[in-house]
Structure formats: structure tokens, C-alpha cells
Amino acid sequence: MRLTRKDITEAVGTDVSLADLTDLELLFTSFERLAELDNTPRLNRLCLIDNGLQEISHMEPLALSLRSLTICDQPLKVIASNTFQLPNLEELYIHRNQLCDVSGLTGCPKVRKLWLF
Numbered sequence: 001m002r003l004t005r006k007d008i009t010e011a012v013g014t015d016v017s018l019a020d021l022t023d024l025e026l027l028f029t030s031f032e033r034l035a036e037l038d039n040t041p042r043l044n045r046l047c048l049i050d051n052g053l054q055e056i057s058h059m060e061p062l063a064l065s066l067r068s069l070t071i072c073d074q075p076l077k078v079i080a081s082n083t084f085q086l087p088n089l090e091e092l093y094i095h096r097n098q099l100c101d102v103s104g105l106t107g108c109p110k111v112r113k114l115w116l117f
Helices: 005-012 103-107
Strands: 023-027 045-049 068-072 091-093 113-115
Touching: 005 023
Parallel strands: 023 045, 045 068, 068 091, 091 113
Antiparallel strands: none
């Protein structure tokens, strides 16, 4: 199961254009993989809490715009380097996951705030 446009629309409302969206919080919405983020080119902040996210992928559309990312309470085990290239990311909150490998964080050279526990 993956994140859908419907999931995003339900979180932000139908009156918000995805192209203008700068902040997205998805709490307790069930999906295992990210998708549909190519329609959010201005997204600065993404918050994902307790979604059942199995992997971090499809982040390419957010590579230049994303500044803050929260991914917590997920069954994530690994952050792979080939899928986590966010050169402008400044804040990364990846706590309360099942991570045993975070070697992929090298793709985030501007991170100044990191929560990992």
C-alpha cells in the first residue's frame, strides 16, 4: 500500500492546491511507501507519524524544497543512501523507529538538528 493523492487531499483539504503546498502532516494514515509527492514541488516540511512506513523512497521530488522531515513511530529498519538524497534538509526527526542502519544520511549534508533515539 502506498501514499495516494487522496490521502494527501484528505489531510490538507480539497481547497488547497498540491502545487502550492508547503507543509504536510500525515498522522496515523496507513501506507507502507511514499508516492504522489511529485505534485508537491514547494513542500518545505513533511511530518509522518505512525503510518506503517516500511521504506523511505520516492523522495526525489522533494530534494530541493524539503527543509524539515519528521518520520517517527514507523517500522523502518534502514535508511538507504540511494533513496535519501535531500541536500537542503536542515531538520531531521527520525526517532522511535526500528532503525539499525542510518548510513544513508550522508545525502543530507545541511542537517543541523537530528533526533535519533
